[in-house]
Every structure is written in structure tokens, then in C-alpha cells.
Amino acid sequence: MKLLSYFRGETFARGIHPPAHKDTAARAIRRLPFAPRLTVPLSQHIGKPSKPLVRVGEEVVRGQPIAAADGWLSVPQHAPATGVVEAIGLRPGVRGAWVDSIVIRVHQGSTQEVVWREPRALDTAGEIIAAIQASGMVGLGGAAFPSHAKLAVPKDASVQALVVNGCECEPYLTCDARVMVEQAADLIAGIGYAMRAAGAPMAVIGVEDNKPDAVAAIRRVLPDDESIAIEAVPTKYPQGSEKMLIIALFGVEVPSGALPISLGLVVNNVGTLAALGRLLPAGEGLIERVVTVAGPGVERPGDYRIPIGTPLSFVLEFAGARAIPREVVLGGPMMGQAAAALDAPVVKGVSGVLVFPARERAGGSPRRTYPCIKCGECVESCPMGLNPSALGMLAGRREYERMAAELHLGDCFECGCCTYVCPSNIPLVQQFRVAKQVLREKVAA
Numbered sequence: 001m002k003l004l005s006y007f008r009g010e011t012f013a014r015g016i017h018p019p020a021h022k023d024t025a026a027r028a029i030r031r032l033p034f035a036p037r038l039t040v041p042l043s044q045h046i047g048k049p050s051k052p053l054v055r056v057g058e059e060v061v062r063g064q065p066i067a068a069a070d071g072w073l074s075v076p077q078h079a080p081a082t083g084v085v086e087a088i089g090l091r092p093g094v095r096g097a098w099v100d101s102i103v104i105r106v107h108q109g110s111t112q113e114v115v116w117r118e119p120r121a122l123d124t125a126g127e128i129i130a131a132i133q134a135s136g137m138v139g140l141g142g143a144a145f146p147s148h149a150k151l152a153v154p155k156d157a158s159v160q161a162l163v164v165n166g167c168e169c170e171p172y173l174t175c176d177a178r179v180m181v182e183q184a185a186d187l188i189a190g191i192g193y194a195m196r197a198a199g200a201p202m203a204v205i206g207v208e209d210n211k212p213d214a215v216a217a218i219r220r221v222l223p224d225d226e227s228i229a230i231e232a233v234p235t236k237y238p239q240g241s242e243k244m245l246i247i248a249l250f251g252v253e254v255p256s257g258a259l260p261i262s263l264g265l266v267v268n269n270v271g272t273l274a275a276l277g278r279l280l281p282a283g284e285g286l287i288e289r290v291v292t293v294a295g296p297g298v299e300r301p302g303d304y305r306i307p308i309g310t311p312l313s314f315v316l317e318f319a320g321a322r323a324i325p326r327e328v329v330l331g332g333p334m335m336g337q338a339a340a341a342l343d344a345p346v347v348k349g350v351s352g353v354l355v356f357p358a359r360e361r362a363g364g365s366p367r368r369t370y371p372c373i374k375c376g377e378c379v380e381s382c383p384m385g386l387n388p389s390a391l392g393m394l395a396g397r398r399e400y401e402r403m404a405a406e407l408h409l410g411d412c413f414e415c416g417c418c419t420y421v422c423p424s425n426i427p428l429v430q431q432f433r434v435a436k437q438v439l440r441e442k443v444a445a
Contacts, residue, residue: 010247010248011233011247012236012239012243012247012383013383013385014380014381014382014383014385014417015236015237015238015239015244015381015383016236016237016381016417016420016421017235017236017237018237018334018420020171020210020235021171021172021294022171022172022210024174024178024292024294024302024303025174025178025213026213027302028178028182029178029179029182029290029302029304029305030302030303030304030305031112032304032305032306032307032310032315032318033318034081034106034110034112034307034310035106035307035310035311035314036106037086037103037105037106038080038081038307038308038310038345039091039101039102039103039104039309039311039344039345040066040067040077040079040101040103040104040308040309040345041077041091041093041100041101041345041347042067042099042100042101042102043099043100044077044138044144044348044349045074045075045144045145045349046073046138046144046145046146047071047073047074047149048070048071048073048074049070049074049099049100050067050068050069050070050074050076050077051067051068051069051070052088053065053067053068054066054085054088054102055085055088056086056087056088057084058084058085059082059083059084060079060083060084060085060104061079061116062079062080062081062082062110062111062113062114062115062116062287063078063079063114063116063117063284063285063287064078064079064115065078065079065116065285066079066085066102067102069133074146075133075138075146075148076133076134076136076285077102077136077308078116078136078285078286078287079104079116080287080288080308080309081104081106081107081110081307082106082110083104083106083107083110084107085103085104085105086103086104086105087103088101088103089101091344091345092340092341093340093344093347094312094339094340094344094345094346094350095337095340096340096341101345114282116284116285117282117283118134118283119283120134120283122193122281125196125197125198125199128151128193128196128280129148129151129197130148131280132147132148132151132193132197132276132280133146133148133149134285135276135279135280135284135285135286136286137276137279138272138286138348138349139268139269139272139349140269140271140351141176141240141269141271141272142331142335142350142351143349144347147268147276148197150266150268151194151197151198151266151268152197153198153199154261157261157264158264159198159199159200159264159265159266160200160263160264161200161201161203161204161264161265161266162191162194162195162198162200162202162203162204162266162267162268163203163204163206163242163245163249163265163267163268164191164204164206164267164268164269164270164273165206165240165242165245165267165268165269165270166206166207166208166211166214166218166269166270167207167208167233167239167240168208168211168240169235169236169238169239170237170331170332170333170334170335170336170352171332171333171334172292172294172332172333172352172354173292173331173351173352174292174294174303175271175290175291175292175303175351176269176270176271176351177211177213177214178290178303179270179271179274180207180218180270180274181214182217183277184217184218184220184221185221185277186275186277186278187205187218187270187273187277188218188221188222188223188228188277189277189278189281190272190274190277190278190280191203191205191228192277193273193276193277193280194266194268194273194276195227202228203227203228203229204228204229204230204231204249205218205228205229205230205231205270206230206231206233206245206249207230207231207232207233208232208233208234208239208240209232209234209235211232212232215230215232218230233245233248233249234248237334237417238334238335238383238417241383241413241415242254242260242267243260243384243413244383245267246263246267250265256411257410275289286308286348287307287308288305288308289305289306289308289346289348289350290303290304290305290306291303291306291315291346291350291352291353292351292352292353292354293315293316293352293353293354293355294352294354294355295354295355296355296356296357297321297322297324297355297357298316298319298320298321298322298354298355299319299321299322300318301319302319304318304319306346308345308347309346310345310346311342311343311345312339312342312343312344313342313343315346315353316328316353316355319353321355322355324357326355326358327355327357327358328342328353328355329353329354329355329356330352330353330354331351331354332351332352333356334415334416334417334420335415335416336354339353368425369426369427371424372389372392372393372424373423375423376389377421377422377423378392378417378418378421380421381417381418381421382417382418383415383417384408384411384412384413386407386411387407388418388428388432390407391403391409391412391431391435392418392426394407395431395434395435396431398438400435400438400439401439403432403435404439409435412429412432414429414432414433416429
């Protein structure tokens, strides 16, 4: 059966159409210089933090492993620049908590050349998975789940297809779009490695139809054996959610509480696979990533290749962020979170650094919250078919267990559609995040 016979040409129900603001999509990726100091957190991924391999005062070179994986669900860290280890200890993290980190004082005049390489065998699925873990790769779409663990499918599972997510539906973000245009060959190579690692006989790349240049660039390098195909799917938020993309590509829904592997599918982000296509043959580690730096508070917006560990303040200064009361958002404006501190570093899971004048995301003035008027707008927009209004009322009464047991709180992936459309300005998705955190803490206790 040909791969294209799976495509249904459909899209998911509900969702929204926020302004795209993809103004940086036509600008080539630029390289950011080294900051004087780079801070590499030992926990940039889901799973156990890495273990330091270096000592204070030790000289390291760009690309050198400086922290080892601590078990299966962990990845190593590599030096993003040549320099001297200045400190190892707690430093501010992008989410607010202080995290154990390695601080490197960069040698003045250091080049961007990768000095440390370690060629690895890539002949079998096991060797590819080991090489992916050794590269320190995690999902670059934002979740930061270790890529090797995602591709190491259970023995009792049968993979039918690799789904490659190139939708990038969040407003402002264009880093994936530029990677697809400029690194299409790397993307196809990375898809090949991922297919072999997961045992997938085919792959489908889903790209929103507002990125015709990306679709065209990839089509020019597709293999002749038709094992990899690309489909332009309807532009709608949150098309970039893996469950929504699966509906658009295959016309089937991932069951409630289940993962895509239950349907024989494995989903990966285009940025992740393009990086693997470049790093694995070279035997290199993940030491930089493409980040969209944009928003109305940025004078020189664009997509920048930024060394991991670069302070947010350095990024903002280089991009010309205006020195006004502002809000800095990491990721997209729908699902991203405000930066806790500007001396925190760019980490592997940061896809965007957006700068907004204070309160602009809320319409330019303080948002006053009103009682729910039961208009149903949130219900009409929720892509998962939940009832955000009812969930919000239970959250207000702190009935978190009922939210999970009766109204399927666990199916909410926090896309923010409900908050976006609510005429009463109720911070629904923020309430749901609090509810989930409380429930997680109760389970842990």
C-alpha cells in the first residue's frame, strides 16, 4: 500500500485561527556570537539530570562531553564553546527554579568550529539509538523528551509510520520553517535514521499549508522509493499537536489516555530530526539550536542559531530588544511561559524568545476577569472536545479530583484555545495547569 493512500485531507474539529505574525519566515537563519559565559544546566530534559564529567578550572573544547547521562531516561551535555569551567552549582533556570549547572567562561576569540567529535556506528537500530542518546538530543519542539527513548519503541509494539511534525502552528515561531527550507537534506537524513531506529517502514511529513517554501524545499530532496512523503495540511491552531496532526494525516484519533504508538505511530519534530541528520554522521553532540527571537519589542527579529547556555539577556541585547517594561515569553504566545529571569540560559527545549510590551498579550491594559457567562466559546474551540467552562468552575472550587475523574482533565494538552476565546478573560488554561500540578504532587506524596 502506498503511503499517500493514508492521507485523508481532513483536519481536526474545532480549534482557532489566531494572527500568524510569521514575519521572520523569509529571513535566513543567523548565527549568534558567544556570550562571555555560558551556563549549561544538567537538567534540560525529561528524566534524570546529567552527571558532571568535569571539574572547576578544567579547560574544555567546543563539542566535548561535560556531563554524562544518568541512566536510560537521561542524556549527556556537551560544551557549547571552548573555555574554562568556572563553576558547577545552582544557577537560575528558565522556569524559575534554580538548577545544577556547569558555567563555562568562554575563551576570547573562540571560533564556532566544533573541535570534539566521536564517530559512532550507525548500522543497526540499537547502534542508532545509542548514538542518539550520546548526542544529547531531546525533542526540540519544546517537550524536551529524550529522543532515543521515544524512538526505542516497546518490543510488543508494531510501528506503521513515523510522523514528522513540521506544522509550527504557534504565532511568531518560524524556526522550524527556516530549518525545513535551509536544512531539507539534513531533515531527510534524520528521518532515515529515525525510521531505522523505530522500525518504521514509512514516514509522513506534515507541514501547514502556509509554508509553501518549506514544502517545496523538502519535495526536492525526497527519496525516489516513496518511503517518505510530505503533505500540506490545513493551517489551524493547534495543528502542531501530535494528536491533531494524526487526525489530519490519517483521519484517526489517538484514544483518550493513550499515546500515538497505540496506533502504530511515532511522532517527531522536524527540528529534532534535522539536527540528528547533521549530528549523527559527524559524531557530534547537541550544542546549539535555532531559536525564533521576535515580537513587537524586538528591533532585529529573526531566527538565530544560538549556543546552548547563552543568557537570555545576551540574546535580547543582540536582537535589539527595547528597554521598556516588557514581558519575555519562552516558546510561543499560546503555550509558552514567561521567563523567570533574564540571566537564565537558553536550553534545548526553548524554540522561541518573544518580547512583548507589558500587558500587550492581554490587549494593552490590565485584564479584568468576569464571571463565566456560559457562552460556550471555549467548548466550541477546544480541539479535544472537553468542557473548559465546567473544568474552570471545578478549578475555582479546587475540586481537582473531579476534574480528572469526570471531565478528563488529563486529555487537556494546555493549548490555550479556551483562554484565548473567553470573553470573560478567565485564565482557564492556567487553572488547569495548577490543577494538574496539585494532582501530580498528591500522587508523588
